[in-house]
Amino acid sequence: MEELTVGGRDMEAGAHQRIRAEHLERSAYLYVRQSSLRQVIENTESTQRQYALRERAIALGWKEDQVVTIDCDLGQSGASAENREGFQRLVAEVGLGHAGIVMGLEVSRLARRSSDWHRLLEICALTRTLLLDEDGLYDPSQFNDKTLLGLKGNFSETELHYIRMRLQGGLQNKASRGELRIRLPVGFAYDPRDRVVLMPEKQVQESIRLLFKTFDRVGNPHAVVRYFRDQGLKFPQLLHAGPSKGDILWRNPSRNRVKEVLKNPRYAGAFAYGRRTQQGATRNGKPVLVTLPREKWHAFLPGVHAGYISLEEYERNLRRLTENSGRKRWRLPAREGPALLQGITVCARCGSRMTVRYHFRRGKVNPDYVCQGPQRGRGDPVCQSIPGDGIDEFVGKLLVDLVKPVGLEVALAVQAELEKRSEEADKLRFRAVERAQYEVDLARRRYMQVDPDNRLVADQLEAEWNARLRGLRESRDEYERAREVDQLAMDDEKKARIRALASDFPALWRNPKTPYRERKRMVRLLIEDVTLRKDDEISLNVRFKGGAVRSFLIPRLRASWEERRTPPEVVAQIDRLLDDHTEGEIAEILNEQGLVSGWGRSFDGRRVRVTRRLYKVRSRYTRLREAGFLKLEEAAKKLGICKWVVKERRAQGTLPVEVRKLNDMGEYMYKDPGWKDR
Numbered sequence: 001m002e003e004l005t006v007g008g009r010d011m012e013a014g015a016h017q018r019i020r021a022e023h024l025e026r027s028a029y030l031y032v033r034q035s036s037l038r039q040v041i042e043n044t045e046s047t048q049r050q051y052a053l054r055e056r057a058i059a060l061g062w063k064e065d066q067v068v069t070i071d072c073d074l075g076q077s078g079a080s081a082e083n084r085e086g087f088q089r090l091v092a093e094v095g096l097g098h099a100g101i102v103m104g105l106e107v108s109r110l111a112r113r114s115s116d117w118h119r120l121l122e123i124c125a126l127t128r129t130l131l132l133d134e135d136g137l138y139d140p141s142q143f144n145d146k147t148l149l150g151l152k153g154n155f156s157e158t159e160l161h162y163i164r165m166r167l168q169g170g171l172q173n174k175a176s177r178g179e180l181r182i183r184l185p186v187g188f189a190y191d192p193r194d195r196v197v198l199m200p201e202k203q204v205q206e207s208i209r210l211l212f213k214t215f216d217r218v219g220n221p222h223a224v225v226r227y228f229r230d231q232g233l234k235f236p237q238l239l240h241a242g243p244s245k246g247d248i249l250w251r252n253p254s255r256n257r258v259k260e261v262l263k264n265p266r267y268a269g270a271f272a273y274g275r276r277t278q279q280g281a282t283r284n285g286k287p288v289l290v291t292l293p294r295e296k297w298h299a300f301l302p303g304v305h306a307g308y309i310s311l312e313e314y315e316r317n318l319r320r321l322t323e324n325s326g327r328k329r330w331r332l333p334a335r336e337g338p339a340l341l342q343g344i345t346v347c348a349r350c351g352s353r354m355t356v357r358y359h360f361r362r363g364k365v366n367p368d369y370v371c372q373g374p375q376r377g378r379g380d381p382v383c384q385s386i387p388g389d390g391i392d393e394f395v396g397k398l399l400v401d402l403v404k405p406v407g408l409e410v411a412l413a414v415q416a417e418l419e420k421r422s423e424e425a426d427k428l429r430f431r432a433v434e435r436a437q438y439e440v441d442l443a444r445r446r447y448m449q450v451d452p453d454n455r456l457v458a459d460q461l462e463a464e465w466n467a468r469l470r471g472l473r474e475s476r477d478e479y480e481r482a483r484e485v486d487q488l489a490m491d492d493e494k495k496a497r498i499r500a501l502a503s504d505f506p507a508l509w510r511n512p513k514t515p516y517r518e519r520k521r522m523v524r525l526l527i528e529d530v531t532l533r534k535d536d537e538i539s540l541n542v543r544f545k546g547g548a549v550r551s552f553l554i555p556r557l558r559a560s561w562e563e564r565r566t567p568p569e570v571v572a573q574i575d576r577l578l579d580d581h582t583e584g585e586i587a588e589i590l591n592e593q594g595l596v597s598g599w600g601r602s603f604d605g606r607r608v609r610v611t612r613r614l615y616k617v618r619s620r621y622t623r624l625r626e627a628g629f630l631k632l633e634e635a636a637k638k639l640g641i642c643k644w645v646v647k648e649r650r651a652q653g654t655l656p657v658e659v660r661k662l663n664d665m666g667e668y669m670y671k672d673p674g675w676k677d678r
């Protein structure tokens with residue numbers, strides 16, 4: 001053990017025994033690391049110390065061009081080697097036997113996690129690579145040096161561990177006593193003796209009281225938001241970070257914000273800690289927080305400080321919030337249901353949002369889009385109710401047609417959405433710049449007003465003015481940087497989303513296995529809302545994301561026998577045959593060909609007529625008319641004889657004009673090329 005305590009400078013004394021020709025033939029690697037960008041900027045001194053090691057290597061016998069600096073990990077945390085390219089490279093170089101010596105400040109901190117450290121140590125031992133830090137020179141292939149280095153690495157890790165534990169333990173003990181000084185929600189402040197008091201600003205207090213009063217009256221967060229908006233009222237928000245930290249921002253409250261305030265027990269004067277816990281992390285490493293049930297909170301101490309509402313009121317608000325969400329689920333039973341346009345249909349008669357009702361018909365769930373009118377829920381008859389089947393099918397086809405060729409429209413929509421989002425963030429960030437500008441102006445005015453003879457004060461004010469200018473420049477730079485990042489992110493995200501949509505959409509849509517909720521999600525991505533009106537036909541006004549509007553008319557499917565669609569080839573056949581045949585004749589032809597209606601039945605004249613009307617096929621009368629044929633009365637007039645003579649001569653076949661059968665009731669139409677001229 002005695003030998004182990006040696007080390008340090010004493011080892012330096014033995015440096016020359018450790019360094020052999022085989023070491024000097026290989027390169028010297030200088031590993032430079034700082035754990036955060038902030039440290040890189042603030043702690044240039046330690047960076048300089050790291051580079052000074054380079055001089056030591058040269059002093060020990062390496063040539064200048066043999067020293068390789070690895071510093072690409074600047075700005076990366078040392079907690080794991082995974083993301084640190086530089087460290088990985090170092091390990092690789094050592095493993096390949098390229099390194100004669102590895103240098104770093106406190107070599108154990110080369111890798112802060114001891115598994116990484118021990119790995120490096122093993123490899124250094126195998127390849128007979130030396131290690132150098134400010135404390136001394138080590139040869140890991142020698143027992144003593146290796147033990148010492150191992151201890152150094154272990155200490156580094158346990159040290160981190162204990163610091164973390166100490167902090168957490170201390171926090172939790174304090175929290176249990178309700179003494180922990182943690183971030184307060186808006187409306188509270190710490191007094192000079194660290195007690196929680198109401199924020200002195202009257203406007204803040206009143207806004208918070210108004211929020212609770214309004215919720216008491218209207219009973220749901222959405223209505224609170226609407227009330228604030230209608231009254232042009234804003235709600236305070238405390239800035240927790242950035243140059244304007246601690247400032248209050250006045251914004252329109254969102255529904256989530258209202259819920260947050262209602263759910264926060266501090267407004268009832270209770271101290272709470274550990275309401276949320278981390279559950280995994282996003283891909284970017286941001287922690288994902290989930291709210292725990294109250295019995296799992298670390299601390300909940302009612303009546304610790306002044307509040308805006310009583311604990312009873314707080315509990316009542318929570319109950320109402322859960323009741324609300326419960327009722328909503330009941331009213332919209334079918335998030336998983338098949339109604340494609342659920343939640344985005346608007347009634348064209350009265351402008352209300354329409355709801356979905358499902359009913360079973362012939363073993364199938366059918367949606368109806370129902371408007372209960374502006375007086376909804378008061379027992380009035382519904383405003384209009386529209387069978388949803390045909391509409392959903394139509395919208396589905398519309399989207400498939402649209403997404404392929406009109407990818408541009410989708411692109412614009414998505415872009416607009418993203419732009420709006422980043423604009424909002426941008427606006428907020430710009431506040432910081434405005435504030436800095438304001439402070440510069442203030443400092444400049446103060447400087448201008450001072451008596452120039454009063455040198456001491458003038459100099460001080462000038463210095464302050466300069467400092468403010470620097471602050472302004474910094475916040476401008478920060479703003480520009482954030483903006484650039486925003487723009488880049490937007491481009492990539494946008495492109496990816498559009499590419500994915502344009503290529504996958506039709507296939508995904510047609511796949512019968514695609515669940516309803518996915519279809520609905522796709523619809524919502526593309527369509528803002530659909531306005532519906534039921535008259536003789538159903539009119540659809542589709543508003544796409546991004547503002548494009550298209551209107552359509554689709555046939556209203558009235559009776560049940562009309563709901564089954566006639567195969568399109570049958571409709572086409574009817575269309576073709578109408579040029580030369582009556583509906584009765586067509587029925588016979590179709591039956592001969594073995595074609596059937598949508599219900600699988602054979603045709604008669606009436607069914608052909610109904611089908612023709614339903615699918616908007618031009619009638620035989622219209623066709624004959626367009627071809628120049630006249631009705632009996634008109635023909636009689638042109639021929640200068642009376643109607644019954646026309647009929648008789650037609651029956652005899654002695655009428656000198658062209659004759660066509662109009663229908664199966666014995667009506668005909670007549671045409672003579674000469675008639676046109678007269």
Ligand SMILES: [Zn+2]
Nearest residue numbers: 347350371383
């Ligand atoms: Zn309506």
